[in-house]
Amino acid sequence: MKDFRNKVAAITGAGSGMGRSLAVLLASRGCHVALSDINEAGLAETVKLLDGTGIKVTAQKLDVADKAAVFAWAEQVARDHGKINLIFNNAGVALGSAIDGGSYEDLEWIMNINFWGVVHGTKAFLPYLKDAGEGHVINTSSVFGLFAVPSQSAYNASKFAVRGFTEALRQELEMEGVNVSATSVHPGGIKTNIARAARMDQSVTKLGLSTDSTEKFEKLFTTTADKAAEIIIRGVEKNQRRVLVGTDAKVLDLMVRLLPSTYQKLVSLSSKRMK
Incomplete structure (x- = not known):
């Protein structure tokens, strides 16, 4: 998809961070947007940012974990906009906890x-993308979908799971020969609210980590949400299978490729230094 003008994009998690930046960027490219988020206040702020852009904007409070609600939203978007070309399954949360505890x-x-929300969004919107004759599924995984980190087993x-699901989807779409594609997005440290809003279980103390570890990691985040949105949209234009967002994501991806097993020791040592 080289041209977004007069296309229709649905975006989950559009009330802040990358979701909001994607909405603003797509609107600037002439793309109509259907936005959703569980945070109504944040969603309203995003909608306000799009005032005067000349594109059609619809918004819906949505819990992506609610399968029925996601399918109902997809149906509503199709009615409101007449077609759907892109679905950005972007909503996500973070959790720090030890497996034992x-x-x-x-x-x-x-x-x-993080997982079922992506599944619901993909399955709900895919028929509409196929009907539109030109479409793209963009699912947000993470750099943590490429390598494992202690205290992040659930997030990992x-x-x-999102990465595997999306890569299989891409292959199936190619086998079907339809004009719809799929991309797995792997952001590194992005300056959004996800770290601050993360749940932290006391069990992480078993690993010698503190419950405020996310705040320390957040200081290492270097990529803005706006920059991330630009990279993602460029990846869609190039029909990339995998989009790495940020220099840190590229470095960590290379580390895993070069040290597929040994990297675990390096990550453990680094985590201890973050105490």
């Missing part, structure tokens, strides 16, 4: 949003 409730919470699991 972390709760099943937190694990289910993060998987329901959700983002590895």
Whole structure:
């Protein structure tokens, strides 16, 4: 998809961060947008930013973990806009916990949003993308969908799952011969609210880590949400299978390729230094 003018994009997690930046960038390219987020206040702020752009904007409060709600939203977007060309399954949350001590409730919470939210969004919107005759599914994994980190087992699991799901989807679409594609997005440290809003379980102290570890990691984040949006949209234009967002993502991806097993020791040592 080289031209976004008069296309229609649906974006989850559009109330802040990369979702908001994607909405603003796409609007500047003449793309109509259907926005959703569980945070109504943040969603309203994004909509306000798009005033005067001349594109059609619709917004819906949405919990991506709610399958029925996601399918209902997709149907509503199709009615409101007449077609759908892109779905950005961007909404996500973070969780820090040790495997030994972390709760099943937190694990289910993060998987329901990060993984099942992507599954619901993909399955709900895919028929409309095919009907439009030109479409793209963009699913947000993470650099943590490429390598594992202590205290991030649940987050790793959700983002590895998104990566595998999206890569299989891309292959299936190619086998079908339809004019729809799929891209897995792997952001590194992006300056958004996800780290600050993360759940931190006391079990991380078993690993010698503190419950404020996310704040320390956040200081290492170097890529802005606006820059991330530019990289993602460029990846869609080039029909890339995988988009690495940020220099840190590229470095870590290379590390895993060069040291597929040994990298684990390096990550453990680095994590200890972040205490």
